[in-house]
Amino acid sequence: MKHLISVLVENKFGTLNRVASMFSARGFNLESISIGETEDPEISRMTIVTRGDDQIVSQVLKQLNRLIDTIKVTDLTRQPHVERELLLMTMKLSKATQHEIFELINVFKGKVVDIKQKSITIEVIGSPDKINTTIDIFRPYGIRELARSGAVAIHRGE
Amino acid sequence: MNGSEIFFECLRRENVEYIFGYPGGALLKVYETLYDVEDIKHILVRHEQGATHMAEGYARATGRPGVVLVTSGPGATNTVTGITNAYMDSSPMVIFTGQVPSSLIGNDAFQEADIVGITRPITKHNFLVKDVRELASTIQKAFFLATNGRPGPVLVDMPKDILNASCTFEWPESVDIRGFKPTIKCHQNQIEKAAHKIAEAKRPLLYIGGGVISSEASEELRKLAIELDIPVTMTLQGLGAFPASHPLSMGMLGMHGTFWANQAVNKCDLLIAVGARFDDRVTGRVDTFAPQAYKIHNDIDPTNVDKNVKVDLPIVGDAKNFLQGLLEAMPEKREKHDAWHAEILQWQEQCPMTYTVEEDSLKTEFVIDQVSRQTEGNAVVVTDVGQHQMWTSQYYRFNNPRSIITSGGLGTMGYGLPAAIGAAFGITDRPVVLFCGDGGFMMNIQELVTAVHYKIPVKIFLLNNSFLGMVRQWQELFHEEKYSFTDLEASNPDFLKVVDAFGCKAMRADTPAEAEAAIRTALDYNEGPVFVEFRVIKKDMVFPMVPAGGSISDMLLERLNPKTMV
Numbered sequence A: 001m002k003h004l005i006s007v008l009v010e011n012k013f014g015t016l017n018r019v020a021s022m023f024s025a026r027g028f029n030l031e032s033i034s035i036g037e038t039e040d041p042e043i044s045r046m047t048i049v050t051r052g053d054d055q056i057v058s059q060v061l062k063q064l065n066r067l068i069d070t071i072k073v074t075d076l077t078r079q080p081h082v083e084r085e086l087l088l089m090t091m092k093l094s095k096a097t098q099h100e101i102f103e104l105i106n107v108f109k110g111k112v113v114d115i116k117q118k119s120i121t122i123e124v125i126g127s128p129d130k131i132n133t134t135i136d137i138f139r140p141y142g143i144r145e146l147a148r149s150g151a152v153a154i155h156r157g158e
Numbered sequence B: 001m002n003g004s005e006i007f008f009e010c011l012r013r014e015n016v017e018y019i020f021g022y023p024g025g026a027l028l029k030v031y032e033t034l035y036d037v038e039d040i041k042h043i044l045v046r047h048e049q050g051a052t053h054m055a056e057g058y059a060r061a062t063g064r065p066g067v068v069l070v071t072s073g074p075g076a077t078n079t080v081t082g083i084t085n086a087y088m089d090s091s092p093m094v095i096f097t098g099q100v101p102s103s104l105i106g107n108d109a110f111q112e113a114d115i116v117g118i119t120r121p122i123t124k125h126n127f128l129v130k131d132v133r134e135l136a137s138t139i140q141k142a143f144f145l146a147t148n149g150r151p152g153p154v155l156v157d158m159p160k161d162i163l164n165a166s167c168t169f170e171w172p173e174s175v176d177i178r179g180f181k182p183t184i185k186c187h188q189n190q191i192e193k194a195a196h197k198i199a200e201a202k203r204p205l206l207y208i209g210g211g212v213i214s215s216e217a218s219e220e221l222r223k224l225a226i227e228l229d230i231p232v233t234m235t236l237q238g239l240g241a242f243p244a245s246h247p248l249s250m251g252m253l254g255m256h257g258t259f260w261a262n263q264a265v266n267k268c269d270l271l272i273a274v275g276a277r278f279d280d281r282v283t284g285r286v287d288t289f290a291p292q293a294y295k296i297h298n299d300i301d302p303t304n305v306d307k308n309v310k311v312d313l314p315i316v317g318d319a320k321n322f323l324q325g326l327l328e329a330m331p332e333k334r335e336k337h338d339a340w341h342a343e344i345l346q347w348q349e350q351c352p353m354t355y356t357v358e359e360d361s362l363k364t365e366f367v368i369d370q371v372s373r374q375t376e377g378n379a380v381v382v383t384d385v386g387q388h389q390m391w392t393s394q395y396y397r398f399n400n401p402r403s404i405i406t407s408g409g410l411g412t413m414g415y416g417l418p419a420a421i422g423a424a425f426g427i428t429d430r431p432v433v434l435f436c437g438d439g440g441f442m443m444n445i446q447e448l449v450t451a452v453h454y455k456i457p458v459k460i461f462l463l464n465n466s467f468l469g470m471v472r473q474w475q476e477l478f479h480e481e482k483y484s485f486t487d488l489e490a491s492n493p494d495f496l497k498v499v500d501a502f503g504c505k506a507m508r509a510d511t512p513a514e515a516e517a518a519i520r521t522a523l524d525y526n527e528g529p530v531f532v533e534f535r536v537i538k539k540d541m542v543f544p545m546v547p548a549g550g551s552i553s554d555m556l557l558e559r560l561n562p563k564t565m566v
């Protein structure tokens, strides 16, 4: 099953590499990884999406903990959390399709970030599932390019 | 102080005795400073791989971290095998590499290699020093990491400009790394639960790994095993943790373990694994490993728990703490194990470890047995990799911890000679003996210079079967006797002449009588290294054996003959 892991790491050069290469060296699945500074500039937060049965995920957590540059490892999967991903996507635009496209952007609570005569760039924020659906729905209109941020996640406050 | 002076001051603070090193451009400043250093001894090796194995041999024999110093680029990349070896066998080591000046890093500069990138997956941790003011604290952290928790190699990469730059020397009072807090103390509830299970067990077995040796817990193990009357089987790295001379010792388990140890694993109702990691060479087929046993597993590294074999009671913590705690927590009322011992005795009688001796030909088993007798199981024994290594585990009766120094996890041919030299730098009150194959000896033979130059009284016993013996054994058993590129007869050099040219005392033995005498002479000779070539029979094989992937209860006892599968 899918697991969402939040890792606080030292904000040092090479840390991302250490984590990513541990996944490849041990043959763990790494669906997405995102990283950014936290409120403390010496510490970054990584959000990792991985898949595996309980035994594998427990190894993933332990191996993450074992890295010297990781400070705290939390499996958010079974805890109250918020998970979001950002999608940026450029699509073809034509007279015939523009009406439908604008309507769909509204449905997905997306935003238009750029528009040209024959193309449109939008942003959508949501759970990775919602992002998947968004892409599926827009696919028939002709996607030129897309970029996903990978999931970021955090505990829900008390 | 400049960076180089800081470097040596740090080593002083860490009580470093020896550096195993080799100079080069990126280290010129360090070697300039070293010129006037007297309290720390620098040992000049002949290949950087040799330095790493020497440092590891020293570390394994003494328990203190081994220190390596090499230059950038090729010097650094030459250490990769030795670092991996130390990583796989959890040996404490600190490797210092010179690096091109900071301003040139990333430019494909002369002798630049991204050694921090290269060694990331084979070190416990590594550092690139970016500011001379961080040099001292980084070195302190490196030693701390290498020696605390599960030991391992740590690398510090030092750019040339950092070694030339100056700052005031500051040595932090203590080390605090927020991402590194190993669990040393075992959970009391878990210990009590384990004690309870042990008291109830009718057929308990202690399965002991190298962790017991690195945590210096042999005394605790001895007390516990004897007090509770529990037989002890050991992994290759665990040999010596419990004395072979004691009746409770079962010898090694696993692929080339004793028949009775493997049968005991198969039949025990309680398995207590301490500082061992259920390696595939030990378990064979995992789903048939100790099928009837309730499994307790103590290890300092949580990732070792439930990695290969699912256990019933995991206990993370230091082995010494575990064994001590267990002894204190044992209830008065316990099961007796007489029937269990009787069963084990039967297996011992069924398939004892024996070999035949002929007057005019020599076997490795005999040589090792002889050395074991003549040293009374008290030598520090180093091996290379191959058949002779497995025979060492079977026929040398280790009575003390830190007495087998062998490449277990990585199986590195060429490990033996430098590791033996390193061990002999650290240990001077017991003989240091090397058993080496004719294949592996050639892989780091250059270090003979080091042994001769520093007059290291290491006993080099070459078991020359004119074959890459272990590979030949598999070819014979499982690959239709196609001895593809394993026959060295035609190409091996005249070892006596080669060794003689290095300035090392050299002898040869072709019969049991000659072997016995040569071993005696070698053990008595202490002016420097001594070499004996034992020309042993070619087609001997290591038995018993569990074929790869087989169950350890199904051992091959002799040459392929279905009837001998038990």
Ligand SMILES: Cc1ncc(C[n+]2csc(CCOP(=O)(O)OP(=O)(O)O)c2C)c(N)n1
Pocket: B384, B385, B386, B387, B388, B389, B411, B412, B413, B414, B436, B437, B438, B439, B440, B441, B463, B465, B467, B468, B469, B470, B471
């Ligand atoms: C560096 C390295 N290369 C290859 C191997 C594969 N290997 C394992 S044992 C062995 C044969 C060793 O032969 P020798 O040193 O003569 O020892 P013997 O088995 O004959 O005792 C080989 C080639 C290895 N373990 N290490």
Ligand SMILES: [Mg+2]
Pocket: B386, B437, B438, B439, B463, B464, B465, B466, B467, B468, B469
């Ligand atoms: Mg050989």
